[in-house]
Amino acid sequence: MTKRRLGRSDLYIEPLVLGTNSVGWTADEPTSFAVFDAFFAEGFNALDTADSYSRWVPGNDSESEKIIGRWMKERGNRDKVLVFTKVGSDMGQGHKDLSAKYIEQAVEGSLKRLQTDYIDLYQSHWPDVNTPQEETLRAHEKLIKAGKVRFIGTSNHDERLLSEALEISKRLGIPRYETIQNEFNLYTRNKFEGPVQDLCVREEISGVHYYGLASGFLSGKYRSEADAGKSLRGKGIVAKYLDARGKRILAALDAVSARTGAALAEIALAWVAAQPAVAAPIASATSVAQVQSLVRGARLRLSDDDLKELTDAGR
Numbered sequence: 001m002t003k004r005r006l007g008r009s010d011l012y013i014e015p016l017v018l019g020t021n022s023v024g025w026t027a028d029e030p031t032s033f034a035v036f037d038a039f040f041a042e043g044f045n046a047l048d049t050a051d052s053y054s055r056w057v058p059g060n061d062s063e064s065e066k067i068i069g070r071w072m073k074e075r076g077n078r079d080k081v082l083v084f085t086k087v088g089s090d091m092g093q094g095h096k097d098l099s100a101k102y103i104e105q106a107v108e109g110s111l112k113r114l115q116t117d118y119i120d121l122y123q124s125h126w127p128d129v130n131t132p133q134e135e136t137l138r139a140h141e142k143l144i145k146a147g148k149v150r151f152i153g154t155s156n157h158d159e160r161l162l163s164e165a166l167e168i169s170k171r172l173g174i175p176r177y178e179t180i181q182n183e184f185n186l187y188t189r190n191k192f193e194g195p196v197q198d199l200c201v202r203e204e205i206s207g208v209h210y211y212g213l214a215s216g217f218l219s220g221k222y223r224s225e226a227d228a229g230k231s232l233r234g235k236g237i238v239a240k241y242l243d244a245r246g247k248r249i250l251a252a253l254d255a256v257s258a259r260t261g262a263a264l265a266e267i268a269l270a271w272v273a274a275q276p277a278v279a280a281p282i283a284s285a286t287s288v289a290q291v292q293s294l295v296r297g298a299r300l301r302l303s304d305d306d307l308k309e310l311t312d313a314g315r
Contacts (some may be wrong), residue, residue, distance in 0.1 A: 003278045006206045007178025009151040011082060011120060015273040016298035017046045017208055018291075019284035024063025027286040032067050038291040044298070047084040048181075048208070048282050050091035050112050050125055064111055069115035078116055084208070085110050086125035086155060088183075098128035100139035101134070103179060111223035114300060123153040123181060133165050141174040153179030153208070159195035161307040166203055177205065179279070184209035184312075185242055186249050186268055186314045193275075195246055198278035212281030213262055217241040220250060245314065252313035256306045266297035271310050 018039050023032045026101075031199045036047070053064035060150045065085060087106045088098045097106075102167040111117060122143065124136060143149040154165065161179060169176035180200060184192040184207065192207055204266060213219055219239050221230055228238040253264040260267070272281040285291045302310075 003111075004206070006121070006151070006208070007176075009121075009178040011151060011178075013046045013082060013280055014044045014298060015280045016042065016044055016269070017048045017084065017280045017282045018294075019210065019282040020049045020064045020068060021053045022045055022284045023049070023053065023067050024060060024288055026058050026152070029067050029070070031286060033071050034246040034288055035285050035291055036068075036071050037075075039187045039285075039295075040077070040080070040298070041160045042291070044293045044295070045080060046280070048210075050072040050086035050089060050123075051089060051106060051113075052086070052125070052171065053054065055091065057201070065110055070112050073115050075276050076236045083114060083116065084121040084122045084123060084153070085114070085119055086234070088125040096128045096264075097131070098124050098125045098136040098139075099131045100135050100142075103139040103143070107148055111148065111196070114274035118148055118150060118225055120150050121153050121179065122151075123155050123179070126158075127157050127161055133161070134168050136313060137165065137168055137172075137176075138173055144175050144263055145165050150158060151175070151178050153177050155182060156191075157182070157196075159189075162196060162205070163199055165225070166199075166205075172266055173247040179208050181208050181210060181212045181310035182243040182280070183283075184272060184275075185212050185214045186253075186271055186310060187246060189314060197275070205277065206279035207275075207277050208279050209280060210282045212269050212272045212283050213265055214241055216266075217246065217277060218253065218264060220264040223250060241299075252309050254264060256302065256310060259298070259306070260302070262296065263293060266300050267302065267306075269294065269297035270300040270302050271307065274307055 005012050054060050065185045074189050126221045142153045189302040215237050222237050256267050269281050283294050
């Protein structure tokens, strides 16, 4: 594999980032430690989390950051791990918040939970309509100057917001967003493909995208209404993705699988990684076996014909 540079930063990753929204939720601490160990043993180096993972679970706080912090401390490997985390989600204050005051306090919470004195990539999680982007970017600049953050990225931004942010950074001579994390997969493409992707190509911004497997739909697990009962979220997945286009995508994945011998999930991740301005998809795992499948997807190189068939199926 060849490491990919994130934007114009000094961060380099293999084409797969391990998502950790399941850490402390559907994967307990011992399982998460085993998953992290397996991922890093394969030569990968980036974990993506957020201060809000997994506050949606009754009794949970910011379990993902806490468990990552304990793992890095126990393994003594902080210098080998690229930690991506996020700020701005509703953490109980009742609204999204990217104000300077909030960022200044939120980063301290993340640093404490992660048991580190710096974050490699600090991402604005959601747009905050109540805070000017200049205020947010200046707050990030302050953290970079203080050595608490190395580089910054954004998430869930459209072309207008990303373009505005880049213009502000250039005009003021302050750090810019080097990455964007939007939803992007074979089925859901409009949140990155098009104007956002074109801007990223022009400005050398790297996409690091979530839901690369469309909540598991692109694994081929859900092919009919009867499959809705295969998981707690199965009903929603079938309702959202199992339409004519979804079935075309599954058929194309099946065809590529027959030619390559790769599993559908591996092919779906390889397609994301092959798109312009994409550094890596984000995918999570709750077992070592799942890590091995993700790794195969990261190492899979699809032919031009395979890529075209998949792309056309999802238009």
